[in-house]
Amino acid sequence: MTSWVNKLNAYIEQANSSLQKGNRNDASIDMAKASELLFIEAKKTTDSKAKKKIVLQASQLLETSLMLRGEIKSKQLSHDQQNSYKSKIPNQLKHAENFQSAKDNDENEKPEFSRGTTLKFADVAGLEEVKETLMQRVVLPFRFPDKLAFYGLKSGGGMLFYGPPGTGKxxxxxxxxxxxxxxxxxxxxxxILSQYYGQSTKNLAELFEQARNESIGxxxxxxxxxxxxxxxxxxTHGATLQVLTQLLQELDGVNGRSEKxxxxxxxxxxxxxxxxxLRPPRFCEKCYVPLPDEPARFAMFEIGLKNCPIDPDLDFNNLVIKCNGLSGADIINICERAKLIPFxxxxxxxxxxxxxxxxFKKAMQNIKPSVSNELQKKYNNW
Ligand SMILES: Nc1ncnc2c1ncn2[C@@H]1O[C@H](COP(=O)(O)OP(=O)(O)OP(=O)(O)O)[C@@H](O)[C@H]1O
Ligand SMILES: [Mg+2]
Structure with missing residues (x-):
């Protein structure tokens, strides 16, 4: 056992023995020392989750210490109460105060899941059918809920994209x-999956809470x-089951209340x-996002070579044919590799x-299609 754990145990034992002798004041001091030790350890810990755990334990010891001194009666303290009790903490606990405020900040800090985007369908090359489906099933219903209701159509239900890697999902x-x-x-x-038991479901809950609180949806x-x-x-592992069950419930909950x-x-x-x-009202709509066809590959080259000087003799049609079977991500990658040469x-x-x-000849060396015939068959059959 590490020396600080030994020390911690010693403080707690001393506190217990003081308590048994009816000396609450000494017990309180030892509890305070144990708490301070933990706060110092928390400061050294770089793993944020472990740090949180240690700070929590240290706070509990600190509360016990204050209770033993009769300064607080209940463990249910408001934030203001905590601050007023903290002002009474003796000097030896000044570290603890720092950590207490660090903990307060930490608890207010929720993980940030969302970001803005200005991307539009026009920025996605090809995939015309997929975009049309999305317009009809997702975009228009969201924009015109009253019209949807007028035609007795239901809103909600998620859309699942499936297909090979790098196709623009x-x-x-x-x-x-x-x-x-x-x-x-x-x-x-x-x-979302965390190695800490229970954390994954907490992550999911926080995510849905944040999304539900968005005023515009x-x-x-x-x-x-x-x-x-x-x-x-x-x-299937218990924790994995728990996450899936919660995901299903959250999806049903949101869909059920037809939130935005x-x-x-x-x-x-x-x-x-x-x-x-895949059952309603979850991800019941499925959309296959295939490898790009010829016009889409052409558009992909246009995106990949935007703002770059191009040799007038470069034969795009030839490139487009040669890139049959490659994904959008592969084509963008080839363009990057090619541009790096003159650069x-x-x-x-x-x-x-x-x-x-x-x-381009050099850039395309060693590039292989990411989808085998066998895999393509699997997509076709699903
Ligand atoms: N249809 C497309 N239009 C424009 N760019 C594309 C398209 N498909 C792929 N790309 C390019 O490839 C990159 C990767 O695409 P994206 O991440 O959308 O693929 P994905 O289908 O989500 O892949 P994965 O299955 O690996 O997650 C994009 O950032 C973009 O540069
Ligand atoms: Mg992706």
Whole structure:
């Protein structure tokens, strides 16, 4: 055991033995020392969650100390009361005061999930059918709820994007938020999962609370939803089950109250999802986001080469054909690699030149399609 833990135990034992002898004052001093020791340890701890835990324990010891001295009677203290009691803390606890205020700040600080986005459908190359579906099923219903009701249509229900990596699923979700002018909640589902028991469900609850409190509504997007909504089996871990159950309840809750929240989710492996998540009123609408077709690949090159001087002899049609089977992300990556070649040369020689076919030839070396035929079949069959 580390020396500070030994010391801590010694203080607490002394406090207990003083208490048994009826000496509340001595017990209080030892409790205060134990609390101070913990606050000092908390200060040294870099892991924010561990720090929080230690500060909490230290605060509890401090409260006990004050109770033993008769300064407080109940553990249910208001913030103002805490401040007035803190002013009575003896000198030896000045560290503790610092940590107490650090803790107060920490508790007011909620994780920030949302961000603004100005992205629009026009910024997403290709995917015309997907954009049309999103317009009809998500954007217009959100904008015109009265008309929706007039035609006896129901609002709510989330949209699931599925398809190969790098095809623009995250981009589309952002564009939905941008089209509706809503704050965008980008949730990397794996980041919701915490190694600390109970923390994952707390993270989810905080996320939904924040989204519900947005006055104009919110667009909540669960990226990699498969990491928290995998098919349940006998071997599913208790904590994982807890998160999925809570997610389902939160989705039903929000949908049930028809709050102004748009739910979107994305996955590369839709067949691994738990069926419950795909039933109304959850992510019952599914949208396949495929690899780009020829016109989309052309548009992708336009985006990738925006603001870059281009050799007039560069044959775009040839590039578009060669990039069959590649994703949007792959094409943007190729453009970046190609542009870096004249850039580096220009730095070395001081001579500027446009990006040319040869640069693209080099940039496309070792680039392989990210979707095998087998995987493509799986998407087609789902
Ligand atoms: N349709 C598209 N239009 C414009 N850019 C695109 C498109 N698809 C992909 N890109 C480019 O690729 C990058 C990655 O796209 P995005 O993150 O949306 O892919 P994804 O489908 O969410 O991938 P993953 O499944 O790996 O999460 C984008 O930031 C963008 O630069
Ligand atoms: Mg993504």
């Amino acid at each position: 995250t981009l589309l979700a952002k564009a939905v938020a941008g089209e509706l002018g809503l704050p965008f909640y980008l949730i990397k589902s794996s980041e 919110a667009c909540v997007f669960f990226d990699e939803i498969d990491s928290i909504a995998k098919k349940r089996t006998d071997e 929240i748009v739910f979107l989710a994305a996955t590369n492996t839709p067949w691994t999802l738990d069926e419950a998540i 580096t040369e220009a730095i070395q020689t001081g001579i500027d030149r446009p990006v040319n076919a040869n640069d």
